[in-house]
Amino acid sequence: MNYAVIFAGGTGTRMNTKTRPKQFLTLHGKEIIIYTLEHFENHPEIDGISVVCIEEWIDYLKKLLEKYRIKKVKWISPGGSTGQESIYNGLNAMRGEIANDSIVLIHDGVRPLIDEQLISDNIRAAKEKGCAVTVVPATETVMLVDDNEQIVESVDRHKCRVVRAPQSFVYQDLLEAHDEARNKGINTIIDSATMMAAAGYTLYPVVGRPDNIKITTPSDYYTFRAIVEAEENSQIFGY
Structure with a gap:
């Protein structure tokens, strides 16, 4: 069985919107x-979805799920004080209700430009290797700096990958890593891939599309709009 945990707990401070969080x-x-959730709702291999949402917006989310007939969302949890805590809430909501060897795909609610193939590739890689992390090749020069903000090394970009989402793991492995981190008082690990690497797991890349962006700024939103409209035009006009 395969499940998605969709993180929609951010407030969108970089989006400069005062009316609603960026995911809405x-x-x-x-x-x-909804653009994001529909990819998982329509994927034949996804058996259920756990959503983490800003607590004050949960009722609004429930109305959207009904409006757009999203049936696979089985758990809705409030966001935590950090991204790590929010993901834990989404995982913990499923504790005891799904098999320990299930595959879970951790994904950003504001990363709507995924596709069926990427979800399938994540599921397959996680089943075969235990850990699968979506990446895209680095396309610009990468350099390391020291504590004095001085460039100390140029990194071969052909060996560099930019980490994105989904990030996919065996449910029990990821939940135990979260439990261990919480027991140690750690609550600020940046993402699931970093957590699993720290727990000693080997991470395996799944190459995604460059346009699988996370919408965190106004320019991201305009890029998203342009891509969606281009796809719509290709369906209508055939180009």
Whole structure:
């Protein structure tokens, strides 16, 4: 069985919007979080979805799920004080209700430009290797700096990958890593891939599309709009 944990707990401070969190901004009348959820809702291998949402917006999310007939969302949890805590809440909501060897895909609610193939590739890689992390090749020069903000080394970009999402793992392995981190008082690990690497697991890359962006700024939103409209035009006009 395969499940998705969708993190929609951010407040969108970099989006400069005072009216609603970024995951609830709309494009053509549809909220970004719904664009994201529909990919998992429509994927034949996804058996259930756990959503982590800003507590004050949970009722609104439930109305959207009903409006767009999203049936696979079985758990909704409030966001935590950090990203790590929010993901834990989404995982913990499923504790005892799904098999320990299930595959879980951790994904950002504001990363709506994924596709069926990427979800399938993550599931397959996680089943075969235990850990799968979506990446894209680095396309610009990468350099390391020291504590004095001086460039000390140029890194071969052909060996560099930019980490994105989904990030996919065996449910029990990821939950135990979270439990261990919490027992140690650690609550600020940046993402699941970093947590699993720290726990000693080997991470395996799944190459995704460069346009699988996370919408955190106004320019990201405009890029998202352009890509969606280009896809719509290709369906209508055939180009």
